[in-house]
Amino acid sequence: MISQQLKVFLQVVDCGSFTKAASQLFVTPASIMKHMNTLESRLGVTLLKRNNQGISLTSAGEALYKDGKKIAAEAENAIFKAKNIERGEGTVIRIGSSLLNPSKVLTDLWLPFQEKYRQYRFSIVPYEDTKEQILSVTASLGERIDILIGSFNSKKMLETANYYPLGYYKFCIAVPKEHPLAKKKNLTLRDLHGERLMMVKSGDTEPIDHFHDMMKMTHPQILIEEADYYYDMETFNTCERTGALLLTLDAWADIHPFLITLPVSWDYKVPYGILYAKNPSEDVVEFIKIIKQQFGDNNSLN
Structure with a gap:
């Protein structure tokens, strides 16, 4: 058109x-x-x-x-x-889906309520979540895409969108398959001493900033290499190509075929949830109300 x-x-x-x-x-x-x-x-x-x-x-x-x-x-x-x-589809919610933030996370959570709320249908909309494009995607919610599901804790993202947390993803370490640490079942912080650890740049995400501070103060032996504010597939490719370790999430365990994601003996985690427009449509407002009713008040960041 x-x-x-x-x-x-x-x-x-x-x-x-x-x-x-x-x-x-x-x-x-x-x-x-x-x-x-x-x-x-x-x-x-x-x-x-x-x-x-x-x-x-x-x-x-x-x-x-x-x-x-x-x-x-x-x-x-x-x-x-x-x-x-034309199709008489009722209320359709457009869910964005990408490799790092697949719509399946939300559609699986919705399955137990599907029969009760039969008026809702989902339209899955693929999108590019490269570091160059992700902010334009989140800032334009309500246009081509109604909601995203994933870990969206960036200050810049939350300036232009609402966020309703549903749970938490755990911090893990991704290790290239040829790396000596890949043979371990789980890691400790001491295992990381002397290693290069890629992670999100500090300054935009509060949980990441706290993690940065902890590493600098208590484990200076770990060589921190800052990536961009936002991961994309090239971040994982760089980790595999250079042999560096990567701070990642348990939800991304199967993202790259030549990286092994290992749990670490720590309690660090980050919220994941639904990101939607600052001024959502009535359909999205009603859908989010249902989500909140079914999952309870998770101290939304709206």
Whole structure:
């Protein structure tokens, strides 16, 4: 319903480069550049500044991106609603699903209540949770995706979305299969002395910040290497490729075939739950009410 050039423009901005956008859209960078040149020519304005470091938006580009995202979301919503009316599907909740944050976590929890609340249907929407794109996904909840399920404790994420915790994931250590520690069944902090440990950068997630402080004060023998604020599959690939250990979650135990996730003798954990828009639709509000009734008051961070 919106032009291909506008779709490409939005993808380029979300990805931060022509090459990454081309990969997402399964076309060549040259094709992406052609679409962008056509769009700028049609509009008679410059949307992007190109340099060796990548791309950045002009003032005109910022305006088009902001309004273009709204237009794209409204177009998707219009199609979504029309299809639901045609199918007579009742209330449909769109759940985002990715490799690190699969929708199955929520759909499995919902199974015992499915018969009681038969008016609800789930539409599973795949999304990219790369470190470059995850914030745009969480900030746009309510447009293409209604809710996400996972460990979303970032301060930046919670500025733009509501969060209802459902439980906890335990901190674990991912070890490359060829690493000597991979032979162990579980680990202690002393086992990590002298090892390189990759973990989320401090400053954005409170449980991680507390963990950072503990490690620095009590176990300086562990060599901390900060990754980005947000993990993606490349984080796990880097761990496997470099031989470093990785602070991970028990929920991600099977993410990478060449990493072994081991429990550690500690009590560190982090909440997981449902992330949804700051101003959710009535359907989402009612769904969250049901979730809260069924799972009790988990001291929501809303």
